Amino acid sequence: EAGVTQFPSHSVIEKGQTVTLRCDPISGHDNLYWYRRVMGKEIKFLLHFVKESKQDESGMPNNRFLAERTGGTYSTLKVQPAELEDSGVYFCASTRDRGTEAFFGQGTRLTVV
Amino acid sequence: QKEVEQDPGPLSVPEGAIVSLNCTYSNSAFQYFMWYRQYSRKGPELLMYTYSSGNKEDGRFTAQVDKSSKYISLFIRDSQPSDSATYLCATVTGDKIIFGKGTRLHILP
Numbered sequence: 178e179a180g181v182t183q184f185p186s187h188s189v190i191e192k193g194q195t196v197t198l199r200c201d202p203i204s205g206h207d208n209l210y211w212y213r214r215v216m217g218k219e220i221k222f223l224l225h226f227v228k229e230s231k232q233d234e235s236g237m238p239n240n241r242f243l244a245e246r247t248g249g250t251y252s253t254l255k256v257q258p259a260e261l262e263d264s265g266v267y268f269c270a271s272t273r274d275r276g277t278e279a280f281f282g283q284g285t286r287l288t289v290v
Numbered sequence: 291q292k293e294v295e296q297d298p299g300p301l302s303v304p305e306g307a308i309v310s311l312n313c314t315y316s317n318s319a320f321q322y323f324m325w326y327r328q329y330s331r332k333g334p335e336l337l338m339y340t341y342s343s344g345n346k347e348d349g350r351f352t353a354q355v356d357k358s359s360k361y362i363s364l365f366i367r368d369s370q371p372s373d374s375a376t377y378l379c380a381t382v383t384g385d386k387i388i389f390g391k392g393t394r395l396h397i398l399p
Contacts, residue, residue: 181333208385219294220334220378222386233385268333275385281333 179203181282183269189288195257198285202251202271208232209252210272210279211244215265223267226252227275238263259289291316296379296390304398309366313379313390316360320381323355325364328376328392337377338364369397 184199202209211223223242224234228249237244241260246252256263266286270279296313303309311325322341326334338353340346346353354363362379378392 186331210385210387212387217391219292219391220387220389222388225385236386270333270387278336279387281335283331283333 181269181271181280183282183285187286190259192261192289193258196259198254198267200252200269203280206271206273208272210270211254212268213265261289264289293388294390296393298391300394302396302398307369309369311364311377311393313362314360322382323362324380325353326378334378371397371399373397
């Protein structure tokens with residue numbers, strides 16, 4: 178069974194540009210989460226999808242971040258326009274049911290210059 | 291006050307030593323506690339979880355929670371170079387995982 182996969186593994190963009198990160202959860206996992214780790218800080222929750230619906234987006238930093246999960250399969254996280262402080266590692270995780278083990282992808286390292 | 295506090299290290303110990311990793315947390319309502327292991331350029335991987343207070347053992351790993359002092363510990367016996375990684379303590383509220391910063395552990399051959 179394939180794990181959670183994220184694309185790209187690394188992205189370097191200039192301030193003001195747009196970047197889209199993608200996450201493919203484990204097949205059959207209805208719950209999909211985005212987390213982020215900025216330099217020197219903890220991994221922090223961004224948002225939670227149940228199928229295609231946003232269950233909780235309380236961790237989204239601001240309206241430059243847009244997450245979607247059309248069809249309830251893969252998810253995208255778009256940052257537009259990117260700022261320097263958006264640099265960090267973005268992790269995606271999925272669970273089959275709420276409260277069960279979360280499986281994480283390898284992360285996308287975003288560098289905004 | 292951070293919800294989960296963890297010393298980032300790094301911590302270097304010789305192969306075969308017992309490793310003790312620790313965290314504190316602030317909210318007495320937290321019930322589930324986890325330890326994740328993260329290798330370089332990989333995502334966190336669940337290592338162990340415990341519910342409420344007490345010990346849980348899995349092979350060379352023992353997780354311990356002391357709710358009276360809000361203290362979480364992970365012990366690794368007979369440490370191996372392959373145990374070198376970042377270890378993150380965590381708890382959960384609702385559907386959100388709350389992580390500590392992680393402790394970088396190096397096991398020296």
